[in-house]
Amino acid sequence: MRIRTLRRIAGIIQAVLIMGIPFIRIKSESALRFDIPTLRLHVFGYSIWMQEFFIVLIATIFLTLLIVLVTLIFGRVWCGWLCPQTVLVDFTLFVDKSKKKGFAYKLFAFGVTFVVSIIVAASLIWYFVSPYEFIPFMRRDLGPTTWGFWIVMTAIIFLNYALLRHKWCSTVCPYAKLQGVMFDQSTLIIELDPERAGECINCKRCENVCPTNINIREGLNAACINCAECLDACNEVMERQGKKGLIHYAFGTAGEGRILRQNFFIVGGFVLVFFIFFIHLTMARTGIDFTILPHNMEARFTKDGSIINAYVLSVKNMLNEPVDLRISVERFNETVSQSINEPVRIEAGGADKLPLFVRVKDTSGLKTARKIKITLSDKNKNINSTRETNFIVPDDV
């Protein structure tokens, strides 16, 4: 099978995923969406709030290091196989063909590219405004910001696919510019097999099909996007001669590189550390944000000699479903009692401030203050969050 066919299949899967993910609903939210009004990131059923963005930061560092590792091993596999720029240029090849065609064909080519640009721009917005809101809103009021963003993005995407095309990769793309520092002597490249270079019949097919106008026979070029068009072309030419193609994938020049090398272990080690850190943060996440605030009422004695302390529990439910929180106060002197004994419901994404009075009848042994633990839990939602605070003994004990 030609590499081109495999790349087209990978491109279709990638396009379906990028366009389709916002339509997948998990717990009544898009599978992946950043909600700007509430500054919340929805990720496959989880909601990450602004105050938890260190999880996103660690995930971003992990993904960045993963990209460096993949590039170190497989070179520009992203550019050639999965980058939306390459995929959409491949799917709009009629724009290149239109240069040699008449007005009607040009109109068709640029018309279709414009429609594709509108859809691609909309699909970007779906990662911020759910398509289930966006599509009905198109008939009503989408809001000037969303309309403006859609129009500007459509214009940029259209100009990119109509004019820049693969020039984007060598002129604008920042990832392409960083390739040089991510490669080493063992990175996967596409090259003319040096041991068989003498068999080249100088047909120039590899040169003519290259979308970035590279002559692969002259060696590795920073503008090469690893699309493997030259490899397929040479295979077609040489198969007619009863031979294997002269251009191949190789780890390092002439295939002399090694996957397991020093750079692999250094970058791979960092990837592993950040992955473990990310998993730890995700597992340790409780789903509620819980702070103990001071209450206006100071610690005091009651007539029967008990001590009462008052607190305000500031609770925010960061889940996409309601929680029923049971409050428990660490017991000491075996006589502690609390004002809230029934579970308190906090709606999905909601917040509440709960006044809590804690009373200790047996004050023997209490001098000035001691630490106590207050726990909020909902066993059904796997929530168990504990905070420590002071239980104050008033001065005149």
Ligand code: SF4
């Ligand atoms: S040299 Fe080959 S792999 Fe590189 S961009 Fe040109 S056709 Fe694609």
Ligand code: SF4
């Ligand atoms: S397609 Fe193959 S045979 Fe033809 S010029 Fe390129 S490397 Fe040589």
